[in-house]
Amino acid sequence: MMLRLPKACLEQTLAHLRAALPHEGLGLWVGRAGRVVEFWPLQNIHPRPRERYEADPQSLVEAVRRIEQMGLELVAIVHAHPNGPAAPSETDRSQAFWRVPYVIFDMKTEQFRAFWLPQGEEVPVGLEAL
Template sequence: MLYVPRGLLEETRAHLLREAPKEGVGLWAGRREVERVIPLPNVHPSPLTAYLADPLALLKALKALEREGLSLLAIYHSHPKGPALPSPRDIKEARWRVPYVIFGTDGVRAFLLPEGQEVALVVL
């Protein structure tokens, strides 16, 4: 289960809308529930259909979380023109053990990848 306050879900949506029509990417961090939304630059050469979090920004963000005693809870990204389902590329390139949260045209869902097991998203 992934617990996210409504306000932070909206903050994430706002970030992804600013990135559209490109895919947007970022981190959710916190202790038990999401406490922090951390947008990251998408530096993928084909950002309309794929994402790659800027490696240096990602490293900086992870270090800052560690300093503050927060854990990485999820990685989010958007499918501006597609469903909230992992794409073949999402599955192939998955390497984190936290849920992948996908914002699609039909809503938002979370999955463990590459297994594809859905994680319940609980909005607080």
């Protein structure tokens, strides 16, 4: 599987993650068959948001319902590491629940990588002009 990401969705994602600094920002990439069509930001409600992320459960359930109602899919879960790296932490691995790629941004460099978690297998991401 390869994720296909339009540059506009990347910019929306980065804008949200930058605005969340110094906290870990998060959100969802929504689309079909591995192609992202929208970024949906979520609020980090973790008590230690500089070190961890947690989506509000009610907001997450509502987002998943909306995704299904729109005939779309949850393509990936996105979050930022404010001080890097763009690699899963042990916490990221141990708390991985969803069977979608997890995309991690290193906010020092704004580089990102996607992984199947908890196993840690990297998922390629291709940028598209649209």
